[in-house]
Amino acid sequence: MRKINFENHFTVDRDSSEPVYQQLVEAVLYATKTGLMDRGDRLPSINELSRLYAVSRSTIEKSYNNLRDMGILASQHGKSYYINRLDPSPELKVLVLFNQLDAYNKEIYDAIGDSLGQRAEIDFQIYYNSAAHLKHLLRKKLAGCTHVVIIPHFLDDPVAGAQSIGRIPAQKLILLDADMPNLAENPGLVRENVTKDMPLALAELLPALRKYERISLVGGDDASCEPIRDAFSSFCEANNLTWRLIPGTEEAIPTAGEAFFVLSDEALMRLVGQINQSDLEPGRDVGMVAYRENDAKKTMLNGITTISPDFKAAGKAVADMVSTGHLQQIDNPFRVCVRASL
Numbered sequence: 093m094r095k096i097n098f099e100n101h102f103t104v105d106r107d108s109s110e111p112v113y114q115q116l117v118e119a120v121l122y123a124t125k126t127g128l129m130d131r132g133d134r135l136p137s138i139n140e141l142s143r144l145y146a147v148s149r150s151t152i153e154k155s156y157n158n159l160r161d162m163g164i165l166a167s168q169h170g171k172s173y174y175i176n177r178l179d180p181s182p183e184l185k186v187l188v189l190f191n192q193l194d195a196y197n198k199e200i201y202d203a204i205g206d207s208l209g210q211r212a213e214i215d216f217q218i219y220y221n222s223a224a225h226l227k228h229l230l231r232k233k234l235a236g237c238t239h240v241v242i243i244p245h246f247l248d249d250p251v252a253g254a255q256s257i258g259r260i261p262a263q264k265l266i267l268l269d270a271d272m273p274n275l276a277e278n279p280g281l282v283r284e285n286v287t288k289d290m291p292l293a294l295a296e297l298l299p300a301l302r303k304y305e306r307i308s309l310v311g312g313d314d315a316s317c318e319p320i321r322d323a324f325s326s327f328c329e330a331n332n333l334t335w336r337l338i339p340g341t342e343e344a345i346p347t348a349g350e351a352f353f354v355l356s357d358e359a360l361m362r363l364v365g366q367i368n369q370s371d372l373e374p375g376r377d378v379g380m381v382a383y384r385e386n387d388a389k390k391t392m393l394n395g396i397t398t399i400s401p402d403f404k405a406a407g408k409a410v411a412d413m414v415s416t417g418h419l420q421q422i423d424n425p426f427r428v429c430v431r432a433s434l
Contacts, residue, residue, distance in 0.1 A: 095134045104145050112147055116155035124164060124178045135165070135173045163213070184212035186414055187237040189229060191221045191245040195386050196403055200268065203407025204241070212414060221245055223253035230256055239414050243268045245316065266410055266419065280419035282409045284401050284426070290323035293399045293426040297381065298331060300434045304351040304379050307333050310363070311340035311355040320383070324353065346372055351379025351434065357386075364392050380433035395431030402427055
């Protein structure tokens, strides 16, 4: 951490109408913008600057506090000050509340951060599917943010979770992955429109699916999967495909002539392990379609066919709403990647 020689950057103009504390603030802002100071550089202590320029400690302290409020300075143990960022803290302050952090949610979060860049300060929190923890986080952090981005999914008390979200001003709120139609006002929304888009995605796979005697949906008994289950069953019946539901608590046994649409990665790994230990050839004897794309699925079984939301597009859509202030309801369509498993 480099210590800055302040005499090279700042002289007090005692004849100026501008207060000394503001002169110091402007000098630091100029130095960070022009590269004279860099992130991590250490500034003199309040006592050192007070002695150097023969001004009161309160004057230096006021300058440092202003710069800290802008996000330019940060302090260690309240004494040592260093350059924290090169531009003042942005006006946009986004509270991101995810129910859990998995590879898919991380891709959304990364896309939000990459799209906003230095234009916004992001406070990322996980509430672990707990309505009580979400309420606690909102009580602590809501007042200080311009936008709140939430994936609403509660295992303990969905009613209480919805009530907490309902107290957020609609002009601040952006929902991800799930609509909440009972809110008094419409917030921003980026969602998977399963009813409309899942049949379209399955239709792209229809010629391949017809090779199999039966299509099994694995894990569709969970309440959160109800829209997928309904869309899947309606599609199969409309296209004269024999289908069944395998609950997530049961183990799916791969058999010749059957294709599986697998909603959880855990169930997928079990099925892949069984297929690898059998004589069944994926794409010929048994078919496999996985919900949600990730890098591992590109190589398992020489490539697993996926139906997936575009997570990066979802994150970018959220960032666009934050940047423009124009909240809207956006469908995030499914992408189909056909691979050897079907």
